[in-house]
Amino acid sequence: MKRKVIFHIDMNSFYASVEAAYDPSLRGKPLAVAGNEKERRGIVVTCSYEARAKGVKATMPVWQAKRLCPNLIIKQPDFTKYRSASLQMFDVLREYTPLVEPVSIDEGFMDMSHYEGDEPLQKATEIQNNLLEYLSLPCSIGIAPNKFLAKMASEMKKPLGITVLRRRDIAEKLWPLSLIEMYGIGEKTANKLNKLGLHTIGDLANADPTLLKKRLGIYGEKLIERANGIDTREVDPDSISDFKSVGNSVTLPKDTTDQEKIKTVFTNLAHEVGRRLRTKKVCSENIQITIRYHDRKTITRSRKLTSSIQTNDDILEAALFLWQKYWSGESIRLLGITAIDLVEETEAYKQLDLFSYKEDEKKLKLSKTVDEIRLKYGQHSLLKGGQLGEQRSEQLRDHKRRGTSLDKDFFK
Known part of the structure; x- marks a missing residue:
């Protein structure tokens, strides 16, 4: 080869x-x-x-x-x-x-x-x-x-x-470095690995794959591969244009005009869109919502933003503004949120002051905490009963009765 x-x-x-x-x-x-x-x-x-x-x-x-x-x-x-x-x-x-x-x-x-x-x-x-x-x-x-x-x-x-x-240089040049210096490892992951007795990239390279998979899922296995210099990804000139938007929609278990249920659906859609934006390391300058009514009539409405956003709260705020402005009051069958006009994190810039900077930092930390919970327990872990539908709610209750771990199922 x-x-x-x-x-x-x-x-x-x-x-x-x-x-x-x-x-x-x-x-x-x-x-x-x-x-x-x-x-x-x-x-x-x-x-x-x-x-x-x-x-x-x-x-x-x-x-x-x-x-x-x-x-x-x-x-x-x-x-x-x-x-x-x-x-x-x-x-x-x-x-x-x-x-x-x-x-x-x-x-x-x-x-x-x-x-x-x-x-x-x-x-x-x-x-x-x-x-x-x-x-x-x-x-x-x-x-x-x-x-x-x-x-x-x-x-x-x-x-x-x-x-x-070179691969032959890994033990000498890479393994002595602390985990926080490894690309793909942030402070929280480094702290988790430190608690397992892993402090250098070399420690990670020689760690027990079974233990890492148990603690971090498939992400743990991937980290061990990287620490050993294994990476099969190709250089892809088209990858940066692979996405022009990030969106999610959900068909409701029953058509509804209940505003609290609608807000709950929008909340969870905003969480999922935000998680995917952060995974792709992009921000959005325009939020669009989709509303499909009981008679299947569908409308989309969007809002150009004054600054790039990425957090769950900011996405939800923009979506709720559009819903409250354009909802006809008729019974809703489907809802969706789409983030468009995407820019890379490094390019996104907000005119921050000391006050909004601290607030945005809190929002981002909260959004990342939600990401971690969903990664560990599955995408439905923070959904409320009304959105889950009877079948999925029963599955979760059954997991609880049997005492099984959701992350074992999620990472299969």
């Missing part, structure tokens, strides 16, 4: 780098991209490495960042500018191979398997130099036999790094 050579291109401090590319006087200076002209209420979106050296971090309030770095330069986000730079960046990458998979506005994979011998390393240097020379944009590049290892490699040297991570 022909050996694989995969690149992961990761632009360094992308938004700040784009600002410096447009205004060369900003180069080499501590720079933060942050929202809200009233700086004491702004939140740092990203910052240059010069600012990071002073302790400035993303999501930090601007007043705190300025305290750490008094000469910090603040620029308002300009996504038109960032999208343009991103398109140019990917155009450069496609000069080397048609197999380019954008992952977000500032990173992507390349399948470079058609190059022989030392050519991939030479091409990586050439790509890095061209992006810097023609677009004034620095990047780090990971080179490996699969996407996971390439992603891990690109994180190992920043800025302007080129790192090769």
